[in-house]
Amino acid sequence: MKIEKLLHKLQAFFDTDKHKKRQHIEALKKILLKLKKKERKITHALQQTDDDCLIKHYQTELEIIRIQRRKGIEVLQLLKERKKLN
Amino acid sequence: MHKALLLIVIPLLSYGFWLSEEFKGIAAGVSIFLFGMLSLEQGFKAFTGGVLERILQKTTDTPWKSFGFGFMSATLMQSSGLVSVITISFLSAGLLDLVAGIGIIFGSNLGTTTGAWLIAGLGLKVNIATYAMPLLVFGVLCIFQSGKQLKGIGYILTGLGFLLLGIHYMKESFEYFESTINLAEYAMPGVKGLLVYTALGIIATIIMQSSHATMLLTITAVSVHQITYDNALALVIGANIGTTVTAIIASFGANIQGKRLAGAHLLINLCTGIFVLLFIKQFGIAVDIISKNLGIAVSDNAMKLATFHSLFNLAGIILFFPLINQQVMLLEKIFIEKRPAIFEPKYLDMSAMDFPETVVESVRLESIHLYENAIHIILHTFGLHRYDLQNNDSLQQLIEQNNDPIEYDIDASYEKRIKGLYSAIIAFISQAAFTWEMTQSAKLSWLREANKHLVEAIKDTKHLQKNWVRFRTSSNQSVINEYKKIAYQIVLHIQQVENFRHEIEDNELPLLSLDTLKATIKNDDMLMNRVIETLIRERKITPETGSSLINDSSYMRSIKKNLLKAAETLFLHSSTGNAGVEQQLSLNETEINDVVQTVDTK
Missing domain, CATH: 1.20.58 (Methane Monooxygenase Hydroxylase; Chain G, domain 1)
Known part of the structure; x- marks a missing residue:
């Protein structure tokens, strides 16, 4: 049992590429979560303000976050597909 | 000027104007003169980075060239005061450095002595104030033109016009005091006489705003034996010190470099004056020898005075010209530039x-x-x-x-x-x-x-x-x-x-x-x-x-x-x-x- 566990750990240690991919996916998930939170915050701020400049700014920010999230989801899906193939 | 000080000065000046017409004239003269300085400075600034800068650089890049520039200018303008004023405005506009400025002062000190020769030899007196009106007219005409350089010339001409007009007003108003100066009243022999007449020469030049006028007065007085020859020599020394007042007034409207140059002018002329006073007998002998060689009659005190004037200024040049750099160092210590409090780097160790x-x-x-x-x-x-x-x-x-x-x-x-x-x-x-x-x-x-x-x-x-x-x-x-x-x-x-x-x-x-x-x-x-x-x-x-x-x-x-x-x-x-x-x-x-x-x- 001990030898089996040790071998498993060794395999994980040497399999840095896999480790990196997992880290990448985790980081991407975190960013997407943060973006979602940010989106909610800005949507709320947009509803609260009647300042034209701020409205445009928030609208721009929301649009940018939307695209950034879309790109993030696409990259995430791609990474997951590659992981499955491996 | 501090605002609080301005509140004191304005009522004081107003009271002075109410009391005396002459005071009003003098104050207006000083104001016009300073306005002329500002205009002159503005005019020269129009030429910074251009032709004037290149000409000045070429003509004043060594102390001897500066000296020649000063000598020529003072000979042509017949006023060392005016040359020093213009030099101050060059310095304020950043067209010259202090070393070149002092070189010009030395040159103008010698150049102005040609005036004494003209007065003594030909009885000529150049009245520079007559140039004021045409200069103002041509100057204003140029200011209204669209070109930057023409405008610059306009400001220079107007500045010169105002300088001369200011001097004229000061002179006019001082005429009241001038009539009270009777040189014969103070005739006295010995060291006491020398000191008193030197002081008189200083005062007379400050009042008349012209060392040439004092020279004319002295030459006339000595030729009619109103004063002794020795007293006349002291008057000439005094006139040379008094003539620096024009530069001092001009320096009020100038930056620190201008103030340093006015200080240099006073320092040079004062030190030369003291030196000549200490060796006045030896100078008297030297004048006699030179006059004899030049064929000037022993009794021609007027020409001898002109010789003395030149010799006296030449002595100043020989004594202090080699020490220009030391003078600059001294003046930089005396006139310290007040820099505004600036932010210092915090992290650049x-x-x-x-x-x-x-x-x-x-x-x-x-x-x-x-x-x-x-x-x-x-x-x-x-x-x-x-x-x-x-x-x-x-x-x-x-x-x-x-x-x-x-x-x-x-x-x-x-x-x-x-x-x-x-x-x-x-x-x-x-x-x-x-x-x-x-x-x-x-x-x-x-x-x-x-x-x-x-x-x-x-x-x-x-x-x-x-x-x-x-x-x-x-x-x-x-x-x-x-x-x-x-x-x-x-x-x-x-x-x-x-x-x-x-x-x-x-x-x-x-x-x-x-x-x-x-x-x-x-x-x-x-x-x-x-x-x-x-x-x-x-x-x-x-x-x-x-x-x-x-x-x-x-x-x-x-x-x-x-x-x-x-x-x-x-x-x-x-x-x-x-x-x-x-x-x-x-x-x-x-x-x-x-x-x-x-x-x-x-």
Whole structure:
């Protein structure tokens, strides 16, 4: 049992590429979560303000976050597909 | 002058004007004279970096050339005082250095002695005041022309005209006192006589504003045996010291270099005077020998006085001309330049030079220091403070309420808060030549660029300030609204850049926030231009005002871009752990443009 566990750990240690991919996916998930939170915050701020400049700014920010999230989801899906193939 | 002092001086002068007509004339003469100085300085400034600078550089690049320049000028103008006044204005305009200025003073001291020869030999007296009127007329004519150089010539001519007119008024008013001077009354032998007549010579020259006039008076008095020959020599010494008063008056309106030169003129003439007084007997003998060789009759005291005048000034040149550099050092110690309190670098320690990483970090921290000062200047231009940024809702309100008519002095603030720091950063980067460490070298290069962006942002703010001050009190509400919008958008951008800075600290996706800031700059610019076009079309603003608004909107865009570029370099230094992943999601130029278009159609 001990030898089996040790071998498993060794395999994980040497399999840095896999480790990196997992880290990448985790980081991407975190960013997407943060973006979602940010989106909610800005949507709320947009509803609260009647300042034209701020409205445009928030609208721009929301649009940018939307695209950034879309790109993030696409990259995430791609990474997951590659992981499955491996 | 301090405002409190002004409150005392104005009533005192007014009382003086009420008491005495002569005092009024003297004060007006001094004022006209100083105004002439200002005009002369302005005129010379028009030629800085051009022909005059090159001519002056070529004619005064060695002390002997300066001496020749001074000698020729004083011989032609027949006034050492006027030459020293013009030299002071050259110095104030930055066209000459102090060494060249002192060389000119020595030359003019000798050049002015030709006047004594003219008076003694031909009885001629050149009255320079007669030139004042034509100079003023030609000067004003040139000022009204459109060319920069013609205008400069106009200011120089007007300046000279006012100088001469000022001297004329001073002379006229002093005539009342002049009539009270009877040289014969004070005739006395020995050392006492020498000292008294030297003092009389000083006073007479100050009163008459011309050493030539004192020379004329002296030569006349000695020729009719009203005073002794020895007393006449003392008068000449006094006249030479008294003539420096013109330069001293001129230095009141000059900068520190001008004051130093006036000090040099007084120092040279005073020291020469004391030296000649100490060896007056030997000088008397020398004059006799020279006069004999020149074929001047023993009884011709007038010509002997002219010889003495030249010999006396020549002695001053022989004694003090080799010591020009020492004089400059002394004058720099006496007249210390008061520099405004400037911001000193906080992080540029020489010990940081030992390691490339510490050099980069020191420069980065110092650049942030400069960034803080740049933000301070931009916010103050629009009547706001740093703490106002924390108040989200009231920014627009604060700009609306700001009706302070006093224009924020960006130039003074730049000198105080930016220039010293910027220079120190550039010097520090230049010293750290890490050619073998490409990474550090590139980082330093980016930091240098970031500082350049900050300086450019301030320069753009200065350009924008002109119309911001002009139009925010306009009677056209549409213009006021647009200028307030420009100010608000800049301040809002600064606030957003500050948020971006905090996002870096809190690891809250700063790289992705950059996209929003870039898109907002484009969006604001597009909207502003569209609004301006509409306002012109609807005739709510004139096309001229519209063009000013378009220019200022460009300045606004440039300020925002420069601040963002600087912030990107300064704050994204170590970046976050997820920088690589964030980079994958950030938008390229085309995507940002698409966002701007999408938002615009909403």
